[in-house]
Amino acid sequence: MGEVILTMNDIDKSFPGVHALDHVHFDVNRGEVHALMGENGAGKSTLMKVLTGIYTKDSGTIEFEGKEVEFHNAREAQDAGVVIVHQELNMVGHLTVAQNIFIGREFKKGFRIDDKKMNEEAAKLFKRLNIDIDPTATMSDLTVGKQQMCEIAKAISHEAKVIVFDEPSAALTESEIAELFKIIRDLREQQLGIVYISHRMDEIKVITDRVTVMRDGGYVGTLITKDCTKDDIINMMVGRVIYEEPKTKSLVPDDAPVVLKVEHLNAGKMVRDVSFELRKGEILGFSGLMGAGRTETARAIFGADPKESGDIYINGKKVEINSPEDAVKNGIGYLSEDRKRFGIVVQKTIAENSTLATLEKYMKGIFINKKKENEVTQKYVDSLATKTPSIDQLVVNLSGGNQQKVVIAKWLVRDSEILIFDEPTRGIDVGAKNEIYKLMNRLAAEGKSIIMISSEMTEILRMSDRIIVMCEGKVTGEIGIEEVSQEKIMNMATREIS
């Protein structure tokens, strides 16, 4: 391991209402793979964005090769030799591999772009990395894994000295990961500093030299990978959490019938052989790290994404759900994690939103029966205690919590018996959160069955009667609220599946 190449000292960054980075320290040595870990929202990505100039830091210093630097954009960082390989691929699908690698700094012969030279240089680069890709292939014809290799090659071609890999393995197959690790080891040999962001505990153990853990925007500590155990790291990531009235026992009666049964559901890479049961009056928590496949599972059940295989039973009867329309007919309601995009029509009134999924019930001939619509809307505004001056208020003017209530009302109007809450309190302030929680508890007590997808540990522990943990598209654990602990969940969420 060589000398220090990059040091980030005392980095502080606030966004309105959020202290995103709280005096964080981080450094990388030449010839080192340094893991950066933490739960969702711990501040890893923010820190890397500060490093590459996408965000401006409020205070603190960045030293690169012994000199203090401040990059103003990704290009400046790139030119200096600090490059990020993004999780989302940034490739121009219609251009060739070589054209993508050298985009923005093409070789030229007069006016003409020298594609021949670019192909040669790309070939050299691939040879150096021991990658077998044709530089003249069109990017969109490559598999995701190969595209990622191209991203890496592009990073290397910038004379990179520090490369940040942001969850590089998320979309790769086992053999592609093996190939990736080979490349990373080669780069380490060449004395590059490598930052490796990942959730996969086992990868961390295999590929990294040191681990820095962040939590809630703060720096927790740095460990030598080979000297620590997986549990050490998990403990640092989880830390001391204030439990807000955690549930201690399931409120579901022992004889409650199963209302929804999912068997061997497969849908793309992110939903692999998922099976579970949901009982009447139950709140079933779905936990896991970002990208574990929970939302994808919900969307597949709801018919929003196509299924490859698997059966769904409602009240013991097998049902075919191929579209959201089918799901709604079968009494399933889905509250999307992204309300503004999928949940509500913000420029419409509460009344219009409430009856959106059930409009045919409120028609008089070809006209909408405004009176009936208003009656039912008022009923749910009252019963959900939605705070609004009137039901003709545009939804865009409501707070996040009250918007969420409008979405809930939409599904209650529809008499949905099964409600899927995907991140129900995202972007909602604390007071409103409690109200949503109370409402969910009340709905469960009234006999509605709820699937709650949440990335917030406290929310999972507070609301669920039972918890399903997912990792990489598979169910890796199921645990009753009585015997749950954060550590157990985190263990399951980072479990290696092979």
Add this chain to the structure above:
Amino acid sequence: MRKKVLATLMTAAMAATLFAGCGDSAGTDTASAGGDTATATEGGSTEAAAGDYKFEIIVKSYQSSYWQAAVKGIEQEAEAKGVTVNCTGPNAESDIADQVNMLNNAINNAPNGIGLAACDQDACLDALQAALDAGIPVVCFDSGIPNAPAGSVVSTVATDNYSAGATAAENLYPALKDKIGNGQVRVGEVNQEATSESIINRGLGFIDKFAELAKADGYTVAVIGNEKYVNDSKAETVAEADADIVIEVAVPAQTTVELCATEASAIMNKSDTIGMFGSNQIAAEGILTANENLGVLGDKILAAGFDAGSVIKSAVSSGTMYGAVTQSPLVMGITTVDVLCDAASGKSVSDVPTDGYWYNADNMEDPEIAPNLYD
């Protein structure tokens, strides 16, 4: 391709620019539409004999020099009489809905009279009823509106288009006579549209007169092509296969030169075509454009045009075009303002027919013809 969704959207959105395109925006009361030749009554004495009459005049478009000449006549006479005239008009003669809109706006301005050159003979009927209810006399010029509510249109100042079209046939037929009789021959007619009375009448006048003259010489005639013209023609016809003379009528989808040219060249390309008639400036220019490549006019095919403009004038004087019928838009404009003044002052008025004149290379410079040949 045209008139698809985008085009529809655009046309709707373009109502706004119409005003920018043709003169002062609503509210100003000077007659400066189109050109800047007249600035009317501003600053002048208000004691003028004709009083403080305010007229709204709507032309078919500002597309051709023909309408420019009409507007010029209107403005000249307005200044001479000391009345205020606000001139408007849509961008193209096919923008029927825009024109109806303008007519309604004009009625809302409560003028002492409205002058109207209607793009479509039926589209304005409701608006004319509204004008009648509001007690505003309407004077139609250039094109009449035969089905107008009784009493709404007090006078029509127009070329007798039917006889003007016939004039073209009267002059073209004798020149073609030698080529008729040895097998079937074809005479083409290009009309820019099939909606306005003036164009329809010109087209029909030509067809009917041509057929009449042919019949007198013992030839049979068939009329084919655009249904409107085929059905409305009063000519005695026979089946196409049996006819000595086939009159083929083409109407493009839009009133643009290049579409008229495309239609014209399709007819002019046929080996049996001996004559062409273009019933207004755009249609006649379409025939001339088609001839750029074909080079058949003046020799294999004789063409008659309608209206003037520099292109048609030079074609007539060089002999490329056999001749053309012209109206006097200038006189029509002047007469319209006169009739409006009479109507506003309560005098009884009646229809004023204006003439169509045949001109060719020989008589273009004649003093009674030359002033009507606007550029």
Add this chain to the structure above:
Amino acid sequence: MAGDLKKKSIFAKLGGQKFIVLLVVIVLFTFFSIASQDFRKYTTVLNIFDFSYYIVLMAIGVTFPLITGGVDLSIGTGLICYSLAGGYLVVHLGWPTGLGLLVSVLFGILIGFANGVLIAVMGLPPFLATLCTCMITRGLGSICSKGFGISWPTTGAPGSWFRSIFKMQIGGTKIPIGFIWILIIVAIMAFVLNHTKIGRYTIAIGSNKEAAVLSGINVKFYHIMAYVISGFFAGLASIAYAAVFPTVQPGTGAGFELEAIGGAIIGGVSATGGAGSIEGTLIGVFVICLLKTGLPFVGLQANWQQIITGLVLIAAVLVDIIKKRREAK
């Protein structure tokens, strides 16, 4: 190596849409020639060429905004506006013809630049921005010519040399040399699209703008350039229009852009941006021009011509969509 690539369809190997569209052109030409003896004449070919130049030029230009995922609706009315402005200077103020033509082209570049700034810098949606400049140029055209139609010097008159740019009379025969210029321009612009930064970044913007930004490309500049090219070609098209038609009438031009855009899309420019070729656009425009010129010859009434052209366009867009779906699998 081959295993890394998804399989290419036979369709793609044959040059994709371009190949099919070229077949369509040949089939159409053959059909019209058989259906109408008047169609298969040299003068008809001359006509098709004459009436195609201005659309081809507009289409070459608008291919660039289309590839960025945008559109330029201002080229049709713009063309008329530029020609009226230049023509007014020549006909009424006595400027030399060359200078008037130059003004037309510069005017086009200016409006193109304005479009680019509105879209790339101010963030207006291309449809809206160019719809506005479409209306503006329509009005400006009337103002430039004081509402009058403009007749550029007619063939034989002094200053009419520019008409022979597109058609030369050698002996008794007229030669459509304009088509040679078009081929040269197509070659140049195909080079620009495929082998220069402007072209490459135009594709990058349409394919993945975010990636282009993150690669440090001055995306705003190249985005503006796409519209400047479009405006420049609308300016060239205005010369072609003035050279072929006797008069330029204010208030016309709306609808020309749809023929150009339609041609480009038939020729394989992706309706969602990122892909397209200049040679494809050329062939696509000829489908439209053939239909426009040929259908009257087989005795079809004008309104049916438009319906058929619309149907052909739908077919072209469907081919694009089906192609994408297949690629996605």
